């Protein structure tokens with residue numbers, strides 16, 4: 001089932017978005033520009049930290065809606081810095097970055113908040129709140145958006161059911177295994193129907209089997225329309241879960257393989 005919505009202020013005048021309700025019942029927001037621009041467009045993108053360290057030096061790259069992209073490269077290549085830039089954690093020092101139709105060079109704070117609302121973020125150390133139960137951790141992005149408790153309960157139940165943790169609703173993260181904690185982080189990242197999921201080494205602390213199951217969830221979300229961009233050192237995962245591979249080296253593009 002497809003539902004169209006009118007272009008919102010945050011998506012620009014000539015753009016529109018589709019809310020796609022997928023076969024598993026999740027609604028994914030898919031953005032399209034009338035000019036068919038890519039979801040993410042980078043041109044000679046540079047990032048220099050205040051310390052003077054150049055993390056990205058002249059990156060030119062497009063990422064299309066619906067792609068599954070692995071970011072690979074040696075430690076310090078710039079993978080995390082690129083992900084950070086994609087959710088507005090740091091601003092470009094020079095060059096062009098347009099993500100989800102927002103020019104990040106001069107985007108206002110409210111535009112950056114728009115980006116974050118449409119972006120799910122997963123970290124290696126999952127960054128769950130240990131003082132809050134699973135339900136509250138997963139509900140957080142919806143609470144930030146002002147959802148009332150009665151409306152968010154069914155949504156949180158549904159995403160926890162998806163990652164197989166509906167029976168752990170009231171558990172605290174410390175009572176979960178590393179793999180279960182990462183599945184809670186996936187549930188939290190997907191709960192607000194993001195257009196994009198950014199994952200920074202989400203399998204870094206997991207054994208091979210658990211890492212594969214985390215990848216299964218991300219691949220499944222991708223098949224339902226969510227663009228996934230994932231930094232990883234786990235190159236063996238690329239064989240079992242193929243995708244586009246973007247290789248960085250010392251802040252520059254070193255390779256771009258459409259299907260590994």
Ligand SMILES: Nc1ncnc2c1ncn2[C@@H]1O[C@H](COP(=O)(O)OP(=O)(O)OP(=O)(O)O)[C@@H](O)[C@H]1O
Pocket residue numbers: 049050051053054055073074075076077078079080081082231
């Ligand atoms: N906040 C920061 N301030 C200054 N320099 C930074 C900062 N964050 C990262 N860097 C530097 O920028 C470069 C790129 O770092 P980044 O974390 O993006 O690499 P990475 O490819 O993600 O590495 P890893 O695989 O080890 O996570 C490195 O030289 C790093 O030391």
